[in-house]
Amino acid sequence: MSTTTQRPQPPGDNECCEGGCSPCVWDRYYDELRDWQAQQAVIKAKEAAEKDEDETAK
Secondary structure (H helix, E strand, C coil), X not given: CCCCCCCCCCCCCCCCCCCXXXXXXXXXXXXXXXXXXXXXXXXXXXXXXXXHHHHHHC
């Protein structure tokens, strides 16, 4: 079973003021993107393990 979450969307053209904010909207975006990528890796690993178990059971 596949569980997917939506990939984070980058900030819009006018969302960053380029004023050096900390955290910047881009910092938050990249943090969310890293978290999403890690979550996707876990999901894919679980799906691969389930597939291996299914093939072994045959």
